[in-house]
Amino acid sequence: MKSALVFVTALAAFGQASYDIYRAPGPIVIDGKLDEAAWRQAPGAGDFHFNWFQAGVKEQTVARMLWDDENLYVSWHAHDRHISAYVTQRHGPVSKDDCVEIFLSPNPGKVRNYYTFEINAIGTMLNRCRTDWWTGPPTWEPEGVQYRTTFHGLPKKDESPQDDHWIVEAAIPLKNFARDAGHIPPRDGDRWRLNLQRLGGRTNAQASTWSPLAEGVRSFHTPEAFGWVQFRNRPAQGLVRSAAMVEQGRELYNRSCTMCHGQNGTAGDRGPALAARRRYLRTSDRDLFDAIKSGIGGTLMPASPLPAEDIGKIVAYIRSLRATAIDAAVAGNAARGRQVFDGKGRCRECHMLQGRGGLIGPDLSNVAAERSFRFLEEALTKPKQNIPQGYQPVRLVTREGRRIRGVLKNEHNFSLQLLDSEGRLHLLARDEVREIEYENQSLMPADYDKVLTAPELRDLLAFLSRQARSQEAR
Numbered sequence: 001m002k003s004a005l006v007f008v009t010a011l012a013a014f015g016q017a018s019y020d021i022y023r024a025p026g027p028i029v030i031d032g033k034l035d036e037a038a039w040r041q042a043p044g045a046g047d048f049h050f051n052w053f054q055a056g057v058k059e060q061t062v063a064r065m066l067w068d069d070e071n072l073y074v075s076w077h078a079h080d081r082h083i084s085a086y087v088t089q090r091h092g093p094v095s096k097d098d099c100v101e102i103f104l105s106p107n108p109g110k111v112r113n114y115y116t117f118e119i120n121a122i123g124t125m126l127n128r129c130r131t132d133w134w135t136g137p138p139t140w141e142p143e144g145v146q147y148r149t150t151f152h153g154l155p156k157k158d159e160s161p162q163d164d165h166w167i168v169e170a171a172i173p174l175k176n177f178a179r180d181a182g183h184i185p186p187r188d189g190d191r192w193r194l195n196l197q198r199l200g201g202r203t204n205a206q207a208s209t210w211s212p213l214a215e216g217v218r219s220f221h222t223p224e225a226f227g228w229v230q231f232r233n234r235p236a237q238g239l240v241r242s243a244a245m246v247e248q249g250r251e252l253y254n255r256s257c258t259m260c261h262g263q264n265g266t267a268g269d270r271g272p273a274l275a276a277r278r279r280y281l282r283t284s285d286r287d288l289f290d291a292i293k294s295g296i297g298g299t300l301m302p303a304s305p306l307p308a309e310d311i312g313k314i315v316a317y318i319r320s321l322r323a324t325a326i327d328a329a330v331a332g333n334a335a336r337g338r339q340v341f342d343g344k345g346r347c348r349e350c351h352m353l354q355g356r357g358g359l360i361g362p363d364l365s366n367v368a369a370e371r372s373f374r375f376l377e378e379a380l381t382k383p384k385q386n387i388p389q390g391y392q393p394v395r396l397v398t399r400e401g402r403r404i405r406g407v408l409k410n411e412h413n414f415s416l417q418l419l420d421s422e423g424r425l426h427l428l429a430r431d432e433v434r435e436i437e438y439e440n441q442s443l444m445p446a447d448y449d450k451v452l453t454a455p456e457l458r459d460l461l462a463f464l465s466r467q468a469r470s471q472e473a474r
């Protein structure tokens with residue numbers, strides 16, 4: 001009696017985690033890669049808690065959830081320097097391996113009716129239906145669950161020096177919860193209870209949970225400690241970039257990061273500009289979040305001790321400064337835009353994209369992470385006042401009378417470097433050049449609003465706006 005009371009008080013003191021589950025704005029492909037825009041925009045659930053931590057490195061898990069009329073989507077990005085898994089038999093003891101879990105109670109009034117999904121790093125799953133109505137065997141066969149892990153289907157996974165992280169992406173059909181849920185699909189504002197877990201493995205095996213357990217409680221099967229989730233019938237975007245969040249992120253950034261980076265995202269004495277027209281290495285929310293949370297190995301960039309929520313705000317702030325095209329909600333059909341790029345627009349004749357194309361113009365593979373939407377639009381429709389460095393078109397005649405047309409890559413007192421339209425690089429000493437004419441128009445055509453129809457231009461811009469290299473895609 002007494003211990004039960006202590007238990008309840010401790011729980012209340014801890015407080016349960018909470019999370020809004022937003023609607024996935026488009027299809028999610030279950031391939032163990034979290035490269036859909038929907039995942040980029042879904043907020044992380046927040047730090048996991050190490051309930052019975054003793055020693056070692058606390059390796060975090062970034063979990064995200066989304067939903068649509070059919071499925072609940074769950075992803076876990078597990079930071080892990082020692083990844084191992086050996087259980088391959090369905091319903092085997094996967095929690096000995098590096099393993100993630102979700103336990104969920106669709107009816108908050110009956111939190112002890114819950115369903116479990118446990119998945120190890122090589123993709124073996126164990127399920128239980130722990131409800132008062134279940135009369136079947138101890139194991140349970142949910143219908144239609146799709147999932148993929150980073151090491152999916154391997155006969156085993158041994159620890160390796162390359163280990164860094166692993167991912168599980170799952171789509172769980174909502175109809176599996178029809179007996180306990182108030183509504184299937186859920187309605188806006190419906191609340192469920194659930195917990196997300198991470199455990200197992202050999203080296204540095206540590207148990208952690210999203211919603212904290214009370215001190216001394218060592219079982220994940222503690223539904224009273226489950227967190228609260230609320231279904232939101234709209235995509236996450238609005239929330240991630242709310243003005244208040246960005247403003248709080250700005251304050252946090254200017255307070256915590258400017259001993260190295262500059263005020264307001266500019267370059268500082270010891271850190272690069274975070275918002276400038278340069279090639280960002282990190283473009284998605286998750287990449288930025290991870291760099292700030294864990295630091296960048298081998299550089300001065302340290303791991304930040306700030307809580308996950310504050311880091312999320314700083315990420316929103318950095319993205320708002322960049323306002324790059326990849327962050328914009330852009331109308332148009334990107335798949336049709338690709339056809340314009342390769343076909344009528346003839347863009348690939350001059351531009352490299354994903355390793356294929358011409359060299360006269362800049363490589364566009366990451367352009368959406370470097371440029372704003374407006375910049376892209378203007379690049380296609382407005383002649384530039386100044387030709388960017390490295391792209392000055394010239395016509396020259398050599399002493400022997402050879403004519404070359406191309407762009408000037410480099411120019412020094414005694415030599416120049418010219419890239420011709422066939423992609424050949426010419427290195428010429430000044431005294432080999434008889435005549436040189438600098439053209440006053442960039443080779444980049446700026447009349448695509450006339451060459452293309454309005455829908456073609458819109459689709460092309462939609463396509464360009466999705467060209468960003470994220471860590472995940474590499």
Ligand code: HEC
Pocket residue numbers: 253256257258259260261270271272274279280281282288291292296299300301302304314
């Ligand atoms: C001790 C100096 C230092 C501090 C403090 C610091 N940074 Fe950095 N940061 C760096 C350096 C150096 C780099 C470049 C690392 C590299 O070469 O990849 C960097 C890189 C980054 C990047 C990656 C940029 C990109 O596009 O790839 C982000 C994002 C970042 N820092 C954010 C932050 C934030 C937010 C804070 C405060 C919470 C912070 N940094 C605090 C030194 C620092």
Ligand code: HEC
Pocket residue numbers: 341345346347348349350351360361362367370371376379380384387388391407442443444445448460464
């Ligand atoms: C005849 C060669 C040529 C063709 C065709 C061409 N471009 Fe360009 N483009 C260039 C050159 C050269 C530059 C760099 C100079 C400049 O910005 O004016 C450039 C610059 C750009 C930029 C600015 C990149 C940045 O980050 O500054 C974008 C965007 C772009 N092109 C997109 C396109 C698209 C999309 C198409 C097809 C519809 C296309 N280009 C067709 C030569 C070409």
